Amino acid sequence: MEVIVLIAGVVDPKWRLERLGLRNGTEQPDESGLPRRLSPFDEAALETALKLQEADPSVRVTVAVPGDAGSDVLLRAAMALRPHRAFRFDTAGAPPWDPFAMARMLGAAVDAAGLPDLVLAGREFGDGDDGVLLPLLAEMRGWSFCGQAHGLALADGAMVARRMRGPREEVIRLPSPALVSVTNDRSNRLRHPLMKNVVLTRRAAIEVVAMPCDEKGRTLHACSLTVVPPAQRGAGSCRMLEGPLDAQVAEFAAYLRGWRDGAVR
Amino acid sequence: MTRRILALVPLGDAAIADPFAAVAAATDTATRHGLHSGAMLLGRPGYIDDAAMLAAQEGAAEITLVTHPGLDDPPLIEQMLALFTNLLGGEQEPLLLILPGGVIGEELAARLAARLDAVPLGRCSALALDGAAVTAHRPAYGGSAELVLTTEAPRCIAVLRRPAEPPAATTEPAVTQRMLDIALPSDTPRPTVQPAAADRPRRVDAARLVVSGGRGMGGPEGFAQLRELATLLDAATGASLPAVDAGWAGVSQQVGQSGAFVAPDLYLAVAMSGTPQHLAGIARRSRIAAINADPEADIFRVAEIGLAAPWQEVLPRLIERMRDD
Numbered sequence: 276m277e278v279i280v281l282i283a284g285v286v287d288p289k290w291r292l293e294r295l296g297l298r299n300g301t302e303q304p305d306e307s308g309l310p311r312r313l314s315p316f317d318e319a320a321l322e323t324a325l326k327l328q329e330a331d332p333s334v335r336v337t338v339a340v341p342g343d344a345g346s347d348v349l350l351r352a353a354m355a356l357r358p359h360r361a362f363r364f365d366t367a368g369a370p371p372w373d374p375f376a377m378a379r380m381l382g383a384a385v386d387a388a389g390l391p392d393l394v395l396a397g398r399e400f401g402d403g404d405d406g407v408l409l410p411l412l413a414e415m416r417g418w419s420f421c422g423q424a425h426g427l428a429l430a431d432g433a434m435v436a437r438r439m440r441g442p443r444e445e446v447i448r449l450p451s452p453a454l455v456s457v458t459n460d461r462s463n464r465l466r467h468p469l470m471k472n473v474v475l476t477r478r479a480a481i482e483v484v485a486m487p488c489d490e491k492g493r494t495l496h497a498c499s500l501t502v503v504p505p506a507q508r509g510a511g512s513c514r515m516l517e518g519p520l521d522a523q524v525a526e527f528a529a530y531l532r533g534w535r536d537g538a539v540r
Numbered sequence: 541m542t543r544r545i546l547a548l549v550p551l552g553d554a555a556i557a558d559p560f561a562a563v564a565a566a567t568d569t570a571t572r573h574g575l576h577s578g579a580m581l582l583g584r585p586g587y588i589d590d591a592a593m594l595a596a597q598e599g600a601a602e603i604t605l606v607t608h609p610g611l612d613d614p615p616l617i618e619q620m621l622a623l624f625t626n627l628l629g630g631e632q633e634p635l636l637l638i639l640p641g642g643v644i645g646e647e648l649a650a651r652l653a654a655r656l657d658a659v660p661l662g663r664c665s666a667l668a669l670d671g672a673a674v675t676a677h678r679p680a681y682g683g684s685a686e687l688v689l690t691t692e693a694p695r696c697i698a699v700l701r702r703p704a705e706p707p708a709a710t711t712e713p714a715v716t717q718r719m720l721d722i723a724l725p726s727d728t729p730r731p732t733v734q735p736a737a738a739d740r741p742r743r744v745d746a747a748r749l750v751v752s753g754g755r756g757m758g759g760p761e762g763f764a765q766l767r768e769l770a771t772l773l774d775a776a777t778g779a780s781l782p783a784v785d786a787g788w789a790g791v792s793q794q795v796g797q798s799g800a801f802v803a804p805d806l807y808l809a810v811a812m813s814g815t816p817q818h819l820a821g822i823a824r825r826s827r828i829a830a831i832n833a834d835p836e837a838d839i840f841r842v843a844e845i846g847l848a849a850p851w852q853e854v855l856p857r858l859i860e861r862m863r864d865d
Contacts, residue, residue: 285682288817292684315785316798372680372687374650374660399798402681405663406643410650419729422647425791437734439792440643441555442743445731458798461787495659498688500680503816513830513840516847524854527847528861530829534749534806535773 276334276429279391280324280358281381283341283401284349285314292502302370302497304403311345313352316397318465320457321353323427324395325466331429335359337388339484341366341380347481355468355476360388362482371403373495378412380486385416387484391452393434398423398456406456413454421449425460541672543634544578545570547600548624548648551583551591553614555644557745557801558702560598562640565700567599567707569638573669576601582623584611592715599707603715610724617647618728624648625655626722634694636667636674641701641801642745649697658695667698683797683820701801704824741767742776744793745800752778752795753788754812756832757851760788765855766810772862778802780818796821811851814839831855 286292287310298305313321321338328334338353338361340346346363354361364384369376377400385391400408406422413420426437434449449455457463468476516523547566549559563579570577579600581591588605595603606627611619628635637658639645646663653660661667661676665686668675672692680687744750751770753763763777770777779789781796795802796818803823809830812818814837822828828843835848847854 288682288815292681295681295685315781372662372678372689374653374662402685403687405678405680406646407650407653407660407662410647411654411660414651414654420647420651423643438731439790440731441553441557441745443555444734446734447731448729450727450729458791459781459785459794460791461784464785464787494693495661495689495691498675498690500685500687502684503679503686513843513846515835515840516845520849520853521857523847523849524857524861527829527831527845527854528858530845531773531806531808531858531862532865535775 276331276392277389278324278327278334278336278393278395279385279388280320280336280338280353281384281394281396281400282313282317282321282338282349282353283397283404284311284317284346285402286310287312295500295502297497297500303368304371304500311349313349313465314397314399314401315459316399316457319459319463320395320397321356322463322465323457324358325356326463327427327429337361339364339384339388341384350481351476351479354479355472356466357472360482362387362484364484364486367486367489369489370497371401372497373493374404374407374411375495376489376491376493377404377408378415379489379491381408381412382416383486384484393452394418394454396454396456398458409454409456416454419450419453421447421453421455423458424455425458426462427455427457541634542575543636543669543674545575545636545638547577547579547638549579549581549591549595549640550615550620550644550648551581552587553644555614556640556642559640560594561702562638562645562700563595563598563600564702564707566638568703568705569636569667569669569700571599571707578602578604580604580606580624580627582606582620583615584613592713596710596713599710601710601713603713605715605717606720607718608720608722608724612730616728616730617644617651618725620648621651621655622722622724623720624652626720627718628656634672635696636669637695637697639697639699641699646699649699653697656695656697658697659691659693661689661691661696661698664698664700667700679797679820682815682817684816701823702803741790741793744776744778744795745802747776747802747804749773749775749806749808750778750795750802750804751775751808751810752780752812753783753810754780754818755782755786756811756813757783757788758811762811762851762855763788765859769855769859769862772859775808780812802826809839809843810855812839813837814842
């Protein structure tokens with residue numbers, strides 16, 4: 276069984292973004308100087324693949340990461356977990372917020388990895404995607420799709436995914452080939468790599484795969500990308516409680532009681 | 541060029557918390573441009589009886605009620621895709637299609653874009669029309685940044701939340717009914733629904749009050765206390781992404797840009813810093829109360845009342861007081 280994990284990476288969410296924009300004359304984000312890391316969803320997808328590999332030794336895992344040499348840190352993080360193959364592919368100028376251009380590029384990357392039975396990715400593919408890209412890719416390729424799965428296992432040779440849909444938890448058997456977007460859950464927290472593998476990976480050569488030029492015209496264009504201040508709510512001034520803790524708690528309890536009983540609106 | 545603004549509303553699936561939000565958002569967008577909105581409501585016969593009235597309350601001027609005898613309960617996404625594609629595939633007029641937020645609306649929007657050769661605009665915060673151009677404002681970088689996109693494609697699809705101001709209702713909408721009998725996909729795998737565990741948490745996206753915990757809770761013990769407080773307040777329990785990631789709460793409880801979008805009257809944030817990613821999942825109209833050991837925490841910038849003390853000292857006292865009621 277061939278499993279391909281697509282990993283996007285994000286700007287470290289703990290980093291306070293102060294400036295961001297489009298590179299001059301392009302529609303590419305200028306992320307120079309910003310630290311990148313795997314997103315929790317990338318990690319969940321990668322761990323899901325590793326679990327499948329552990330459960331069935333015939334599972335072959337390939338990891339593919341888009342981007343330039345700046346993405347090597349993400350690739351090396353994945354390589355330290357010993358997938359069968361890992362490579363980086365250039366994005367050929369595809370802007371991360373054009374879903375059709377990105378889906379064509381990801382499809383080409385999957386083609387470069389081989390014929391997959393299963394493609395895994397985090398539920399959002401990087402900082403420019405909000406969940407559109409992966410169902411679009413599956414639809415364009417004719418693959419079955421399961422969005423926001425929190426678990427995936429093999430049962431009698433079939434892929435069985437678990438997902439939440441509002442109040443219900445669903446279990447679904449997926450025909451192959453399938454694309455599953457994975458959400459973070461306790462069961463798929465990414466394991467730590469062995470230190471010796473981390474050291475070996477630091478010296479390992481990076482495989483780079485060139486993508487075919489995407490000659491399709493684009494119909495969606497980015498005008499601007501700007502950092503936004505936190506949303507303003509209410510009067511924008513918080514009433515901080517003061518005094519002895521018991522008195523603060525009493526006032527806070529009275530406040531909550533008002534909301535519970537519908538006395539406050 | 542006049543673009544038809546149409547909400548696509550899947551009915552009869554409890555997983556879609558606010559299906560008519562798409563109609564309200566379509567009306568809001570249309571009204572700002574001097575246009576009328578339409579709504580295409582799709583569901584099993586039993587679900588569309590009151591649907592026209594609800595869509596009219598959200599301001600839809602043209603309402604199409606669509607049903608099919610072969611729809612599952614709830615309808616499968618593949619069935620909805622087949623029906624919407626059948627209805628819209630031959631449409632010659634330029635379209636701006638709007639779907640409700642959430643996992644089903646977002647998947648439908650993406651896959652319909654491929655079938656209808658439409659530009660997917662994603663989960664937008666605002667849309668503007670200017671001649672043939674559609675401009676979409678969309679959060680990026682976990683809500684820390686805003687991206688402005690533009691397209692002149694004749695067909696666009698966006699996901700929008702309910703607008704802050706309720707739209708004016710339509711008194712006499714034009715209502716048509718369509719009973720389709722096209723062949724629905726027959727090879728679609730049916731999901732099986734797991735029996736609900738007795739301790740399954742209350743649904744966070746439909747609650748009037750939410751008590752939510754973040755990374756600062758430090759472990760599952762704190763969430764046990766949060767659940768107790770939530771029970772006393774008749775509230776649902778939510779969590780931030782790091783707390784879900786750590787396994788202290790379930791994935792269905794995750795609130796934020798990448799989790800559930802919640803619109804409670806009051807959101808009590810305990811031991812959470814208040815990142816843009818988290819706040820993006822809380823409706824602007826919701827009031828926020830916060831408990832955090834760090835008086836400089838960003839959450840206090842958006843809360844209306846704050847208690848700066850460690851949750852370990854606050855929650856037991858708070859629970860005791862609420863128990864005494």
